[in-house]
Amino acid sequence: MTHMLLYIDQISEGYVILITGLLIVFGALLTLSLFFKFGLPVMLYIYKVITKRKDKKIKDIKVEADEAFTGEIAAAISVAIHMYLNEQHDNENAILTIKQARKLYSPWSSKIYGTHNKL
Amino acid sequence: MKKILLIFGVLSLLIFIRPALGLNTNTTNNNSLNTTEQVNTSEGDNVYEGAFKGIKQFYNYTGFANATSGNLIMIFIGIIFIYLGIKFDYEPLLLIPIGAGVIIGNIPFVAGNQTGIYETGSVLNYLYFGVVKGVYPPLIFLGIGAMTDFSSLIANPKLMLLGAAAQIGVFATFLGALYLGFNLPEAGAIGIIGGADGPTAIFLSSKLANGLNVLADGTTVKNLIGPIAIAAYSYMALVPVIQPPLMRLLISKEDRKIKMKPPRAVSQKEKMIFPIVALILTTFISPSALPLLGMLFFGNLLKESGRTERLADTARTKLIDIVTILLGVTVGASTQADIFITKDSMLIFGLGAISFVIATCGGLLFAKFMNLFLKGDNKINPLIGAAGVSAVPDSARVVHTEGLKSDPSNYLLMHAMAPNVSGVIGSAIAAGIILSFLG
Numbered sequence: 050m051t052h053m054l055l056y057i058d059q060i061s062e063g064y065v066i067l068i069t070g071l072l073i074v075f076g077a078l079l080t081l082s083l084f085f086k087f088g089l090p091v092m093l094y095i096y097k098v099i100t101k102r103k104d105k106k107i108k109d110i111k112v113e114a115d116e117a118f119t120g121e122i123a124a125a126i127s128v129a130i131h132m133y134l135n136e137q138h139d140n141e142n143a144i145l146t147i148k149q150a151r152k153l154y155s156p157w158s159s160k161i162y163g164t165h166n167k168l
Numbered sequence: 169m170k171k172i173l174l175i176f177g178v179l180s181l182l183i184f185i186r187p188a189l190g191l192n193t194n195t196t197n198n199n200s201l202n203t204t205e206q207v208n209t210s211e212g213d214n215v216y217e218g219a220f221k222g223i224k225q226f227y228n229y230t231g232f233a234n235a236t237s238g239n240l241i242m243i244f245i246g247i248i249f250i251y252l253g254i255k256f257d258y259e260p261l262l263l264i265p266i267g268a269g270v271i272i273g274n275i276p277f278v279a280g281n282q283t284g285i286y287e288t289g290s291v292l293n294y295l296y297f298g299v300v301k302g303v304y305p306p307l308i309f310l311g312i313g314a315m316t317d318f319s320s321l322i323a324n325p326k327l328m329l330l331g332a333a334a335q336i337g338v339f340a341t342f343l344g345a346l347y348l349g350f351n352l353p354e355a356g357a358i359g360i361i362g363g364a365d366g367p368t369a370i371f372l373s374s375k376l377a378n379g380l381n382v383l384a385d386g387t388t389v390k391n392l393i394g395p396i397a398i399a400a401y402s403y404m405a406l407v408p409v410i411q412p413p414l415m416r417l418l419i420s421k422e423d424r425k426i427k428m429k430p431p432r433a434v435s436q437k438e439k440m441i442f443p444i445v446a447l448i449l450t451t452f453i454s455p456s457a458l459p460l461l462g463m464l465f466f467g468n469l470l471k472e473s474g475r476t477e478r479l480a481d482t483a484r485t486k487l488i489d490i491v492t493i494l495l496g497v498t499v500g501a502s503t504q505a506d507i508f509i510t511k512d513s514m515l516i517f518g519l520g521a522i523s524f525v526i527a528t529c530g531g532l533l534f535a536k537f538m539n540l541f542l543k544g545d546n547k548i549n550p551l552i553g554a555a556g557v558s559a560v561p562d563s564a565r566v567v568h569t570e571g572l573k574s575d576p577s578n579y580l581l582m583h584a585m586a587p588n589v590s591g592v593i594g595s596a597i598a599a600g601i602i603l604s605f606l607g
Contacts, residue, residue, distance in 0.1 A: 059346055059352055063355065066606075070339050070342075070605070078332040080449055081446055082328040085321075120582055
C-alpha cells in the first residue's frame with residue numbers, strides 16, 4: 050500500500066518537474082534571446098553615449114557592422130587566404146627536380162679522376 | 169680477436185667449474201650424513217610440486233581462469249566501438265578511447281589486488297575520481313567554450329528557442345524512466361541522456377546516481393554513471409544514423425529547401441559581452457549548473473577577449489585533449505561486466521534511444537511551429553531544429569548534409585550551429601534544474 054502510494058507520488062512529482070523544468074529552460078533561453086535582440090543594442094548605445102557622441106539614436110546603431118558584409122563573404126575571404134597560404138606548394142617549380150647534375154662523369158673509385166678534380 | 173677469445177675462454181671455464189663445485193658440495197654433504205640426502209630428495213619432490221602449484225596459482229590469477237561470459241561480451245563491444253570509430257568515423261575521438269577503456273575495464277582479474285577501477289587505491293580508481301566527483305565535465309566545457317563561436321547565435325537570437333525545444337527529450341525520458349520504476353534521482357540522471365551532451369550527462373549522473381546518496385525511504389541509489397555515460401556517448405556518435413530518417417519523416421520536401429538569409433556580421437564587442445551576460449543570466453536562473461555554464465562561458469570569454477589567446481589556445485587544444493583521454497578511458501573502464509551488465513543498463517540504453525528521438529522531433533516540430541509566425545526571408549529551415557540536441561558539432565553537420573541532399577546549393581551549417589550551441593546551454597540549464605529539484 051505504502052509502496053503504491055509512493056509510486057504515484059513519484060509520478061506526480063515527475064510531472065511537476067517536467068512542466069516546471071521545461072518552462073524554466075524555455076524561460077531562460079527566451080530571456081537570453083530577448084536580451085540579445087533588444088538589450089544588447091541598448092547597452093552598446095549606452096556605451097557609445099558614455100564614451101563620446103551623444104546625438105545618435107538607437108536605430109542608427111542597431112546593426113553596427115556593414116549590412117552587406119555577411120558571414121558568407123567573410124568565409125569566402127578567409128577560404129581564399131587559407132588557400133593562398135596553404136596550397137601554394139602546389140605551384141612549385143617542377144624543374145627543380147630535374148636540374149642537371151654538376152658532374153657529368155664521376156667514376157667514384159677512379160684514381161685519375163680524383164687527382165684531376167679536387168673536391 | 170684475442171680479447172674475444174679470452175672472454176670466451178674465461179666464460180667456458182666458469183661454466184665448467186660450476187658443476188664441479190656443486191658436485192663437491194654434494195659429496196661433502198653425502199659424506200657427512202645420509203639422512204640429509206633423504207631430505208634432499210624429498211625436497212626435490214617438493215620443488216616440482218611447488219613449481220606445479222605455482223603455475224596453477226599463476227593460472228588462477230590469469231584472465232583465462234577468471235573470464236566470464238560477461239567479460240568476453242564487453243570486450244567484444246569494446247572492439248565494436250573501436251571498429252565503428254575507425255571504419256565509419258563516428259566521433260572517433262570519443263569512441264576509440266571509450267572502446268579501449270571498455271577492453272581495459274573488462275580484462276578479468278582477481279579482486280583484492282588494487283587492479284580494478286572500483287577498488288579503492290588502484291590507479292584506475294584515482295583517475296575515475298574525476299568522473300565520480302564531476303571534475304572532468306567542467307574542464308571539457310571550458311575547452312568547448314574556448315572552441316565555440318557564438319556569433320551565429322548572437323546574429324539570430326530567436327534560434328535559441330530551438331535549443332530549448334529539444335530539451336523536451338530530457339524531461340520526457342525522465343518521465344519514462346519514472347514509469348519504468350526508477351526512483352526520482354536515477355530517472356533524472358537517465359533523462360539527461362536526451363540532452364545529447366556527454367559531459368553534462370556524466371556531471372548529473374555523478375551527482376544523482378552515484379551509488380552513494382541515500383534516499384528518504386532509506387534505499388541507496390544505484391551507480392548508473394557507467395551505463396548513462398556509455399549510452400550518451402554512443403548515441404551521440406550515432407547521431408548521423410538516428411536523425412536523418414526523422415528529418416525526412418517530419419519535414420516536407422519544400423520545407424527542406426528553404427534558404428535562410430545569411431546571418432549578419434557580429435561585432436567584437438557583442439561577442440565579448442555575450443559570455444559575460446549569458447553567464448550571469450543563466451546561472452542566476454539555474455545556479456546548480458554553475459560548474460558547467462561558468463566554465464563554458466569563461467572559456468568563451470578567453471577566446472573572445474582577444475587578450476588571452478594563449479589561455480584559450482591551451483583550453484581548446486591541450487587541456488581538452490588530456491581530459492578527453494582520461495574521461496574516455498575511465499568511462500569505458502567503468503563498464504566492468506559484473507557491474508555493467510544488468511537489466512537497468514539495458515533499460516537505460518532503450519530509454520536513451522527514445523530520448524534522442526523525442527529530442528530530435530521536439531526540435532524539428534518547434535522549428536515548424538516557429539515558421540508559422542515568421543514571414544518572407546525570415547523563415548527558418550525546419551531542418552536546423554534537429555541541431556537543437558547538443559551533440560556539438562555532429563548534429564549540425566548532419567543537418568548540413570541533409571540540407572545539401574535536397575538542395576545542393578543550400579549551406580545550413582552556419583545556421584545549424586546556433587541551435588546547436590544553444591542546445592548545449594539548454595541541456596546544462598536543464599541539468600541544473602533537475603539537480604536543484606532532486607539533488
